[in-house]
Amino acid sequence: MHSRLIIAIDGYSSCGKSTVAKALAKRLGLQYIDSGAMYRAVTLYFMKNNIPIPFPEQLQNMDFNFEPVLDKIHIDFRVNPSTGLSDVHLNGVDVEKEIRSMAISEQVSHVSAIKAVRVRLVELQKKAGMMGGLVMDGRDIGTVVFPHADLKLFMKADPMVRAERRFKELSLKGTKVTMEEVINNVVGRDYEDTHREESPLRKANDSFILDNTHLTQEEQVDIVMKEIVRLKDSIKQGF
Ligand code: DC
Numbered sequence: 172m173h174s175r176l177i178i179a180i181d182g183y184s185s186c187g188k189s190t191v192a193k194a195l196a197k198r199l200g201l202q203y204i205d206s207g208a209m210y211r212a213v214t215l216y217f218m219k220n221n222i223p224i225p226f227p228e229q230l231q232n233m234d235f236n237f238e239p240v241l242d243k244i245h246i247d248f249r250v251n252p253s254t255g256l257s258d259v260h261l262n263g264v265d266v267e268k269e270i271r272s273m274a275i276s277e278q279v280s281h282v283s284a285i286k287a288v289r290v291r292l293v294e295l296q297k298k299a300g301m302m303g304g305l306v307m308d309g310r311d312i313g314t315v316v317f318p319h320a321d322l323k324l325f326m327k328a329d330p331m332v333r334a335e336r337r338f339k340e341l342s343l344k345g346t347k348v349t350m351e352e353v354i355n356n357v358v359g360r361d362y363e364d365t366h367r368e369e370s371p372l373r374k375a376n377d378s379f380i381l382d383n384t385h386l387t388q389e390e391q392v393d394i395v396m397k398e399i400v401r402l403k404d405s406i407k408q409g410f
Contacts (some may be wrong), residue, residue, distance in 0.1 A: 174199060174200065174201065174304060176199060176303065176304065176305075176322070177300055177304075177307075177319075177320040177322075178192075178195060178199075178305070178306040178307075178320060178321065178322045178323075178324070179308075179313035179316065179317045179322070180192050180309075180323075180326060181308070181309060181311065181313050181314070181323070181324070181325055181326070181372060181375070181378070182310075182324075182327055182372075182381075183326070183327055183333065183361050183364075183372070184333065184337075184356075184364070185334070185357050186326040186328050186333060187326065187328070187336065187383055187388070188308040188309075189205055189207075189308055190388055190391075191308075191326065191381075191388070191391050191395065192205070192308040193256065193306075194392045195306050195392065195395060196305075196306045198396065199399075200304075201304050201305050202304060202305040202306070203257060203307075204248060204257070204299055204300075204308075205257075205308060205309075206292070206296055206307055206308065206309035206310075206312060206316070207279075207308070208248075208259040208267070208270060209246050209259065209292050209295065210282060210283040210288070211259075211279050212244075212261040212266055212270055213244060213246070213288055214270070214282040214283075215269060215270055216243075216244050216261060216262075217240075217278070217282055218278060222237075222240050224278055224282055225281060225284075225285065227281070227284060227363060227366075230284060230285070230368070237285060237287040237288065241287060241288065241291050243262075244261070244262065245262050246259060246261060246295065247260050249265070251265070251267070271344075272346070273346060273348055276360070280360045280363035280364055281363070283310075283364075283367075284363065284367040284369060286368075286369045289311075289370060293311070293315060293316055293370075296309075296316045297316060300316070310364050310370075310372040311372065313325070313375035313377075313378050314370065314373060318375070321402070322379065322395075322398065323375050323377060323378035323379065324378060324379050324380075324381055324395060325378040325379070325380050326380075326382075326383060327380070327381075327382050327383075328382060328383050328384045329384045330354070330357055330358055330361070331354070333357050334357045334358075335350075337353050337356075381394065381395065
C-alpha cells in the first residue's frame with residue numbers, strides 16, 4: 172500500500188521506536204527516516220573534527236558559531252541494496268554502523284541540545300516530509316517536525332527493560348560494554364532529552380501512547396495497525 176500518510180514516532184531512548192517504525196513503513200509502503208541517525212551523524216562529524224561539544228551547563232554561555240561548521244555537513248539517506256533500508260550518509264559516506272557506537276551515544280544528547288543543530292536538522296526533516304508518505308522517529312517529531320502528522324505515537328518502556336534490550340543488541344554486535352554503562356547511558360539520555368531548552372522530548376497532546384514493556388514486536392505493530400484503522404475515517408490523505 173502506498174500512501175501519503177505521515178506517522179510521527181517519539182519516545183525515550185532504546186524503546187524500540189525504529190523497529191516499530193520500520194515494520195509500519197513496510198506494511199504501509201512508506202519511507203522510513205531515522206531522525207536520531209541525523210543527530211548521530213552530526214555528532215560523528217563534531218567528534219572527528221574536534222568541534223567543541225558543550226555540556227548542558229555550558230550551553231547558555233557558549234560563545235561558538237556553529238553555522239560555518241554546519242555548512243560543511245551534508246546528510247542524506249540512501250537505500251542500502253543489501254538490506255533494502257535507508258542508510259544515513261555523512262558527506263557522501265555511509266556512516267550507518269559508525270554512528271551506533273557507545274562513543275557517539277555518550278555525546279549525541281549534548282550535540283542535539285545545540286539550537287543551531289536542531290534548526291538545521293528540523294529543516295531537513297520537514298523537507299523530507301513535504302510530499303508525505305513516511306514514518307519518522309525521534310524525540311520532537313510529533314511536537315515540532317510534523318505537528319500535523321496523521322498519527323503520532325509516543326513510545327515508552329521500563330528503563331531497565333530498555334537497558335537490557337540495548338545491552339543485548341550491543342553485545343550481539345560485538346560491542347564491549349557493561350550493563351552499568353548502558354543503564355547510565357539510557358537514563359542519562361532520557362534526562363537530557365527531556366530537560367533541554369530546545370524542543371525537549373515530550374508527549375504531544377494528541378499522541379497515542381504505546382508502552383511496550385511487556386509487548387513483543389508483533390503485538391506492538393498489531394496495536395498500532397488497529398489504531399490506524401480506527402483513525403482511518405479521520406485521516407484525510409492516504410489509504
Ligand atoms: O533515536 P536515537 O537514540 O538514535 O537518537 C540519538 C539522540 O539524538 C537522542 O539521545 C536524542 C537525539 N534526538 C533528538 O534530540 N531529536 C530527534 N528528533 C531525534 C534524536
